[in-house]
Amino acid sequence: MISQTSGHGDFRNINQRPISLGGNLDHSENIDAALIADGKDGVLVAVRETLKRGASQIKLCAGGGVSSSFDPLDVSQYTEEEIHAAVEAAADWGTYVTVHAFTPRAVNKAIAAGVQCIEHGQLLDEATVKLMGEKGIWLSIQALDSEGREDFSEEQKQKKADVANGADAVIKLAKKYKVKMAWGTDVFFNPPINKNQNAYIAKMGSWFTPYEVLKLITSDNAQLLALSGKRSPYMQGKLGVIEEGAYADMILVDGNPLKDINVMVEYDKNFVLIIKDGKIYKNSLGK
Structure with a gap:
C-alpha cells in the first residue's frame, strides 16, 4: 500500500527521518509491505513502480489507521490532487485505486478524486454512504472483534474498538442505499489468528441471510476484483461463477x-x- 509521510502506511519510529530529509527506507518498505510517497510527482512514481512490479490494483492510505502508531483515526491523508494522480496513473494501466479510509472527509475526498473502492469505512455518516450508493462506489467492509492485539498500545486498542463498534451502523446504511459491498477479514501478518478468520464470515450473518453472506464472499467479491481488467491475474477465466472455463x-x-x-x-x-x-x-x- 502507498502512504504519505505520517500516514497509515508509515511504520517508521518517531526518530526515523523520511527519505526526503536524508533518511533510509524503513523495514516495511524493504519487504514491500508499504511505500511512502509525498506530492503528486512522488505518488505517480510510487504507483507506476507498484504497477511495474505486477500489482493488479493500487491501494492508497487516505486516512488514519489502527495498527499505525502516529496517525489518529480522524485524520485525512493525501490531497485530492495526490489521490487523483494515483487514479490517473492506475487508469493508464486499465485498473483502479482503492483507499484505506474510515471517515467522511477522507472518503468524500477520495470519491472526488475518482477512487472506485473504499476499504473499511466503519465511521462513515449517512450522507457519505448515500453518495457511495449513488456513484456506484464499492465498500469493502469487515466485521471485526473490538479487542486489540496484545502488542497494541492503549490508544491503538481504543482505535480498534471504535472501528469495530462502527460496523453495525455503516452496514445497515450500505444496505439501505444499495451500496456495492465486498468482504475481507483484514487479517494479515498474524498467522496465529489466520486459522480463525472464517469466524468473520459467520459475523456477517448479523446483517445478511446465509445466502447473501455466501454471495458476498464469492460472487460479489469477484465483481470487485474484475475492476482490475487485464491486470487481473485471473484474466484467462471468470471469477465468482461455476461454469466451464471459470476459475x-x-x-x-x-x-x-x-x-x-x-x-x-x-x-x-x-x-x-x-x-x-x-x-x-x-x-x-x-x-
Whole structure:
C-alpha cells in the first residue's frame, strides 16, 4: 500500500527521518509491505513502480489507521490532487485505486478524486454512504472483534474498538442505499489468528441471510476484483461463477451453509473436500 509521510502506511519510529530529509527506507518498505510517497510527482512514481512490479490494483492510505502508531483515526491523508494522480496513473494501466479510509472527509475526498473502492469505512455518516450508493462506489467492509492485539498500545486498542463498534451502523446504511459491498477479514501478518478468520464470515450473518453472506464472499467479491481488467491475474477465466472455463476453488461442505452459516467456521471438520485449480488438496470422504 502507498502512504504519505505520517500516514497509515508509515511504520517508521518517531526518530526515523523520511527519505526526503536524508533518511533510509524503513523495514516495511524493504519487504514491500508499504511505500511512502509525498506530492503528486512522488505518488505517480510510487504507483507506476507498484504497477511495474505486477500489482493488479493500487491501494492508497487516505486516512488514519489502527495498527499505525502516529496517525489518529480522524485524520485525512493525501490531497485530492495526490489521490487523483494515483487514479490517473492506475487508469493508464486499465485498473483502479482503492483507499484505506474510515471517515467522511477522507472518503468524500477520495470519491472526488475518482477512487472506485473504499476499504473499511466503519465511521462513515449517512450522507457519505448515500453518495457511495449513488456513484456506484464499492465498500469493502469487515466485521471485526473490538479487542486489540496484545502488542497494541492503549490508544491503538481504543482505535480498534471504535472501528469495530462502527460496523453495525455503516452496514445497515450500505444496505439501505444499495451500496456495492465486498468482504475481507483484514487479517494479515498474524498467522496465529489466520486459522480463525472464517469466524468473520459467520459475523456477517448479523446483517445478511446465509445466502447473501455466501454471495458476498464469492460472487460479489469477484465483481470487485474484475475492476482490475487485464491486470487481473485471473484474466484467462471468470471469477465468482461455476461454469466451464471459470476459475473456481470448489468445497464440499458437511452441512448446509444456506441454512446455518456457522458451518463455515469449523472448516477443519466441515470442509470434507477441497479442490483448487483442479487439484484435490483435501479429501476426507474415503473415496
